[in-house]
Amino acid sequence: MLKICLQALRTLLLVTLFLVAVVVLTAQILSRYVLPYPLPWTEELARFLFLWIVFLGAAYITRNNGHIAINFLVNYLPDNIRLAVFVVMQMIIMFFLVVVVWVGVDLVGKVWKLPTIALGISSAWEYSAVPVACTLMVLRIFFNTIHVLRFGLSETSEASLL
Numbered sequence: 048m049l050k051i052c053l054q055a056l057r058t059l060l061l062v063t064l065f066l067v068a069v070v071v072l073t074a075q076i077l078s079r080y081v082l083p084y085p086l087p088w089t090e091e092l093a094r095f096l097f098l099w100i101v102f103l104g105a106a107y108i109t110r111n112n113g114h115i116a117i118n119f120l121v122n123y124l125p126d127n128i129r130l131a132v133f134v135v136m137q138m139i140i141m142f143f144l145v146v147v148v149w150v151g152v153d154l155v156g157k158v159w160k161l162p163t164i165a166l167g168i169s170s171a172w173e174y175s176a177v178p179v180a181c182t183l184m185v186l187r188i189f190f191n192t193i194h195v196l197r198f199g200l201s202e203t204s205e206a207s208l209l
């Protein structure tokens with residue numbers, strides 16, 4: 048029951064962010080072409096929202112193993128080698144994501160006091176989407192890998208990239 052509620056909350060968050068972005072972009076279009084002056088903050092807010100949507104969406108897809116995988120040759124391997132390829136690929140992806148988190152956190156620290164042009168808020172809100180989402184992806188890949196090591200790959204598992 049808790050898993051279903053959390054799944055619904057994740058979906059609701061992404062849908063809400065998307066709907067707010069649509070409203071903000073509509074306000075931008077109306078202010079630019081209907082009102083005598085454009086609203087300067089709408090473009091910046093829409094960019095922030097879409098950035099968060101993209102990265103949180105990537106974390107959501109990682110949770111559901113929905114990323115593209117290249118498994119043409121891997122599917123023909125014996126199960127034990129398929130499992131080894133899966134684990135190695137997961138480790139490579141996790142290493143890459145940890146590096147992205149590391150660099151992202153460093154960048155967020157550097158831009159913390161830098162305000163955005165139109166909204167006047169910290170630029171860290173924009174840049175923090177990357178380390179937050181990549182941290183979620185690392186955690187999900189870690190737990191998916193543990194699950195596969197405990198219970199094995201299913202016949203339909205994507206055993207190559209993700």
